[in-house]
Amino acid sequence: MEETNRCWYFAERPDGEPDADSFELRADEVPSPASGELLVRVAYLSVDPYMRGRMRDSESYAEPWAVGDALKGGVVGEVVESRSEQFDEGAFVTGNGTWADYSVLDADDVAPVDTDVAPLPAYLGVLGMPGRTAYFGLLDVGEPTPGDTVVVSGAAGAVGSVVGQIAKLNGCRVVGFAGSDEKTSWLTDELGFDAAVNYKETDDYGDALDDVAPNGVDVYFDNVGGPITDAVFTKLNLDARVAVCGQIAHYNDETVPTGPRKLPMLIAPRAKVQGLLVSDYATRFGVAAERLGQWVASGEIAHRETVVDGLENAPDAFLGLFSGDNVGKQVVRVSE
Template sequence: MRDSNREWYFVERPEGEPDLDCFELRESEVPEPDPGDVLVRVRYLSVDPYMRGRMRDVESYAEPWDVGDTLEGGVVGEVVESESERYDEGDFVTGNGAWADYCVLDADDTAPVDPDVGGLPAYLGVLGMPGRTAYFGLLDVGEPKPGDTVVVSGAAGAVGSVVGQIASLNGCRVVGFAGSDEKTDWLTEDLGFDAAINYKDVDDYRAALDDAAPGGVDVYFDNVGGPITDAVFTELNVDARVAVCGQIAHYNDEGVPTGPRKLPQLIAPRAKVQGLLVGDYATRFGQASEQLGEWVATGELHHRESIVDGLENAPDAFLGLFAGDNIGKQVVKVSE
């Protein structure tokens, strides 16, 4: 164990896109677990787009950070001291903890990890919150049927890449939007997407979508918003379903963006649009984890992590999400 603990703190609310001035790395003592807790040496921590919302001083589904708070998110690590009967030293667990070398977790709010299934970083991606978001968002909200055309924005990200593969497993035609040729090649050559559109290389999203999905769109899984969503709404089929999971194109906006009014485009197709919060499915997390684990173990579900090395680089990894640096799940490697 280290003699001290490094922790990242939130020290300044951003205006528009965050920068490194929002973060400060401090040294502290290694914390001690209370009864029922475990002290975890963090191996990997997660950075996620939703964290941008926690930087705003407004009420939302995720409690906002106060200036001076320790930054926190999903972590996976090794128990180095246990005050719980659930875990022994050396066990691997995942839960919600600090951006730090060591963090204390309530054992009741953690889940065990099997490093032989997918590897440790997978428990922050395909076998963690993003995978469950994809599972419930597509199957419960999108309700895909064999033969449907499913379109995914942010398709090369942690959630979108899993959505597309589950759609393929359900007999759907899958089209993804992503931001580079490397990403679109990964979608079609490795993940089994039927078509992929590099939105940075096309001027007319609607025309590109007509080519990739000539039969229209039955399910749209939206991680991005913005002009991509504007284009998809014009291609919705009768009884289409839209799952709104994220709007990363707008997370740094200071005002409410305006654009084409979409509601009239829902009338003729009688389309359903539903927002998605994975926490609503907490009582069924076990179901999703079991199925996702089986698909990973059998090779039916592929995953990829973009790994930034070093706790000191965690803010850079977070900021890189808004530049589209990651392919698959963005994680930070904290320790060996």
């Protein structure tokens, strides 16, 4: 075990898009677990768009970080010291920890990892919080039925890529919006999407939707917001369902942008719009984990992780989310 523990701290609140000034790397002592806790050597840590909201000094569904706090998120790694009968040293687990070489986790709040099903990074993506978000957001909120047209924004991200594949497993026609030809090719050639739009290569999202979803939209899974969402709302079919998962196009806005007024577009189709937080489904996480694990093990759901090497590069990995650097889930490799 190392004698020191590198850990990232929240240094200052950003104005607009964060930069390196929001992060500070310190060398601390390796923490000691108390009774019921585990000391975990972090193998991979997760960076996620929702973390931008925690940088604001305002109430939200996720408690804001205080300046000076250690940064926290999903981690997966090896138990190197156990003060719990639930896990032995040498076991691999995943849970919510710090951006650090070593993290102390409550044994009651972690889950075991089976590397026979998928490699470690997958437990921060398709078999972690993003996969559960896709599972419940599509099936419980989107309520897809065979033959529906499902449109997904941010489709090549950690959540969207799983949403589209679950929709295909439910007999739907699936269309994805993504930000490069590499991403759209991955969606159609490897994940089985019926069509994909590179939103950076078109000036008219409405026309693009007419080409790829000529029969309108029955389910819209929104990870992005902005003009893509404005266009989709004009194409909603009768009884359409909209699952609002994220709005990454607006996370760095300092003022609330005003776009087309969407509410009148919901009247004629009698569409339903619902926001979702995966934490609301915590009592059913086991069900999602089992089903997702089966799909991954059978090859029915594919996954991809963009790996940034080195704890020292964790802020760069996080900032890369806002420029679309990742294909699939963005993770940071901390140790082998």
